[in-house]
Amino acid sequence: MENFETKNISENIENKYGKNVKIHAIFLRHGEKETDMTAADTGLTERGRRESLEIGRKLDEKDLIKAYSSDTDRTKESAELIVFASPTEKKMKHRIEKELSFYYDKNGVFFNNLMKAKKEMLGNGFKELQEEEKKEKMEKYENWATDYYLSFSEQRPDESTMSPVETAAIMAKRVETYIKMADRLRSNSDIQMINDTHDLNLAAFLKEALVRDVNGQKIRGFKSIEEIGGSLAFNEGFEIIVENDEEGKKNIKFVFRKRQYELDFQRLNELSKIAKDVEKNF
Numbered sequence: 057m058e059n060f061e062t063k064n065i066s067e068n069i070e071n072k073y074g075k076n077v078k079i080h081a082i083f084l085r086h087g088e089k090e091t092d093m094t095a096a097d098t099g100l101t102e103r104g105r106r107e108s109l110e111i112g113r114k115l116d117e118k119d120l121i122k123a124y125s126s127d128t129d130r131t132k133e134s135a136e137l138i139v140f141a142s143p144t145e146k147k148m149k150h151r152i153e154k155e156l157s158f159y160y161d162k163n164g165v166f167f168n169n170l171m172k173a174k175k176e177m178l179g180n181g182f183k184e185l186q187e188e189e190k191k192e193k194m195e196k197y198e199n200w201a202t203d204y205y206l207s208f209s210e211q212r213p214d215e216s217t218m219s220p221v222e223t224a225a226i227m228a229k230r231v232e233t234y235i236k237m238a239d240r241l242r243s244n245s246d247i248q249m250i251n252d253t254h255d256l257n258l259a260a261f262l263k264e265a266l267v268r269d270v271n272g273q274k275i276r277g278f279k280s281i282e283e284i285g286g287s288l289a290f291n292e293g294f295e296i297i298v299e300n301d302e303e304g305k306k307n308i309k310f311v312f313r314k315r316q317y318e319l320d321f322q323r324l325n326e327l328s329k330i331a332k333d334v335e336k337n338f
Contacts, residue, residue, distance in 0.1 A: 074300050074304045079298040080295065083258060086104070088291075108133070112137060120247050123138065126152065126153070132252070134252045135150055156251055159222075167217070225327040234249065238299075265327070266318075292313075
């Protein structure tokens, strides 16, 4: 039988973590990048930098904020600018996370098809167009590109390009990390995590995990990205809000385009298991 002192220590340790905790994890596409007809890895525009700073300024103040991103310059800069402008005083060092990267072959069939379609759909005089015309053409191309990628489902577009399900899996693993993290955080913590990634990563995850109410039926995912409002714009994404109450009971909110959706937790778990095999090969 444990004595009173041992029981007290045990209760103190139990109450020290995972109670009255909130994690606000924001997953978003990087800021506006330069348009190039032959390359995907371009940097941020000045507007992209300004808008990333503006996102940071609008965030709520938290106990701490930390940014993660893929290894591209545009995602790193976007994430760092958001944290820099945030009202939260305690800013943790930025880290690159492989789970936020988009894995593709720059010499592969998939990438070449994307670049070919971009040239055809945007046209040679794209840079001379009015802003509204540029936006319209770009949205049309990005909707097509997203649906084209997602159409491969469990198949890889080419040998060295991740399939949409594999991309969704590594994103799901990251989401699950935050859900579990709430139990390990010091009680009474309120933190913000910025995850800067790419539009196809976000779309792949939404396709596999987002649950919609369509005419009274629960539908997971979508056939075309336009069913959920089109491809993700620069600095757009979704939020995972994990809250543990004073007893440690968990509540999870999944917010996309200012609307709360259900998250398919069974599929999330399946994807996280897939991610373990995926990461061995990339």
